[in-house]
Amino acid sequence: MRPVRVVFQIYTRRVLDLAEAVGSVTVLVRKTLYWIFSARLDAQNVFGQMYEVGVKSFPVTSLTALFTGMVLALQTGFSFLRVFNEPLYVGRVVGLSLLKELGPVLTGVVVAGRVGAAIAAEIGTMKVTEQVDALYTLGTNPVRYLVVPRFLACLVMVPLLTIYADVIGVLGGYFVAHFRLNVPSTIYWDEIRAIQLEDAFHGLIKSVAYALIIVITSCFQGLRTSGGAEGVGRATTTAVVISMVSILVSDYFLSAILVSLGIG
Amino acid sequence: MIRLEGVHKAFGPNRVLRGLDLEIQEGETLTIIGGSGTGKSVTLKIMVGLLTPDQGRVFVDNEEITGMEEDALALVQRKFGFLFQGGALFDSLTVAENVLFGVRNLKPEELGRSDEIVERCLGLVGLKPEVAALKPAELSGGMKKRVGLARAIAHQPEYILYDEPTTGLDPIMSDVINDLIVNIREKLKITSIAVTHDMKSAYKISNRIAMIYEGRLAAVGTPSEIQRSENPVVHQFITGSSQGPIQMPVRSYT
Ligand SMILES: Nc1ncnc2c1ncn2[C@@H]1O[C@H](COP(=O)(O)OP(=O)(O)OP(=O)(O)O)[C@@H](O)[C@H]1O
Ligand SMILES: [Mg+2]
Secondary structure (H helix, E strand, O other), rough: HHEEEEEEEOOOOHHHHHHHHHHHHHHHHHHHHHHHHHHHOHHHHHHHHHHHHHHHHHHHHHHHHHHHHHHHHHHHHHHHHHHHHHOOHHHHHHHHHHHHHHHHHHHHHHHHHHHHHHHHHHHHHHHOEEEHHHHOOOOOOOOHHHHHHHHHHHHHHHHHHHHHHHHHHHHHHHHHHHHOOOOOOOHHHHHHHOOHHHHHHHHHHHHHHHHHHHHHHHHHHHOOOOOOOHHHHHHHHHHHHHHHHHHHHHHHHHHHHHHHHOOO | OOEEEEEEEEEEEEEEEEEEEEEOOOEEEEEEOOOOOHHHHHHHHOOHHHOOOOEEEEEEOOOEOOOOOOOHHHHHHOOOEEEOOOOOOEEEEEEOHHHHHHHHHOHHHHHHHHHHHHHHHHOOOOOOOHHHHOOHHHHHHHHHHHHHHHHEEEEEEEEEEEEEEOOOOOOOHHHHHHHHHHHHHHHHHOEEEEOOOOOHHHHHOOOOEEEEEEOEEEEEEEEHHHHOOOOHHHHHHOOOOOOOOOOOOOOOOO
């Protein structure tokens, strides 16, 4: 009887905590939307964040996408080579996998690690050193000053980074297909060109969802930080882990929904 | 005028304020004294609505701020300048941008003379104009405190709250800051509340001194009334003796 009750209590606590977190996230999103539409945007701040989120993620996104495209081509090519004695469909497999899945997911994961951690750590540090309190007494609102620019920056830059990753990945696939597997250029590019617009769109919609997951999770974790440097570390780890897991889990459901809607 | 009525505030099991009543009159400087961890900083934050009391009411200019909507509260918070105990400088911004932060949001029409404002406010706290271009990480502890003070007064608020304005400063600079606080009250008629452990500074800057003990107001009065107080708690505190009714939970060294 007793252990059952303890387990029950632990679970009700967890459920209540989760419900509370969902409620607080909803409030944060509502406030963010309110400040986006009701106050003049601080363009300088928004562009600054776009630079942080987008431009500074270029090198790591490039590397990830390039090698992902290359390994996709390599694996597909050799698998088909073994079965059909010919490296078939390399362009199609590389293109579709990147555009629909790996482009958005890997970009999301990379941005969650780089940008999500930075956002949670920066806002968390500001929280524990009373800088967030100082914002209130100096005539601005932390959601307006800290969350809105990061929100807009992620919303714009993550899909752009995804498109960029798709392009780099397809190029990487081309190098391996052409120089390693001797697939003729025209065949590879014809297969890429044959990819439907919906397939690209499928990936792009996902990348918007991932941007939202990353920016909301990390701003939320940052703003609720307490307990000094240790708390900042905890907030950062939590933000990254929750963002990455949410991206991977939601990927399945988003794919299922988008496919059932006929998008890709 | 700021008034706290029966304010309670606890953090988990730690019951910090237990029925605090305090009124700050227009134009005066009231200093809050009390042992470390008695809730002085918490009291200041409750006055500006940065923390909400668990019980009790807070009034600013006869408007109750407890339970106020965020927008309305933001309008009240505009009236305050706040020097945080740790400075709370924005570390991604330079000193000049820090000082101008409140002006930019609250008095944008004055931004035309921004260089002048920065130079003047830094001058008031004894800092050279060269400091303006530095980042907070490049400042010493005392300099951070003074930049925090410059930032709190730059937008000319109606109320200024100073959380330990002279901690971490050398004795001469402490006295310069004391003079500044007195001048701000006398010339600008700004209502101020200061928290300090420095009794010399408390006597110099205050019209009244209030002591918090065990979550309540132990005594309040003019500096000379406090100095003559019969209350053993107050007496022990202002004379800084380890012997008396206030017992610190420390082990003796053997
Ligand atoms: N955000 C918070 N979360 C949890 N506990 C807090 C928080 N802020 C303050 N406390 C607790 O409230 C008590 C009073 O803190 P406060 O900072 O007001 O002390 P203080 O009187 O300003 O002390 P000092 O003179 O050392 O600055 C402390 O015991 C502290 O642990
Ligand atoms: Mg304090």
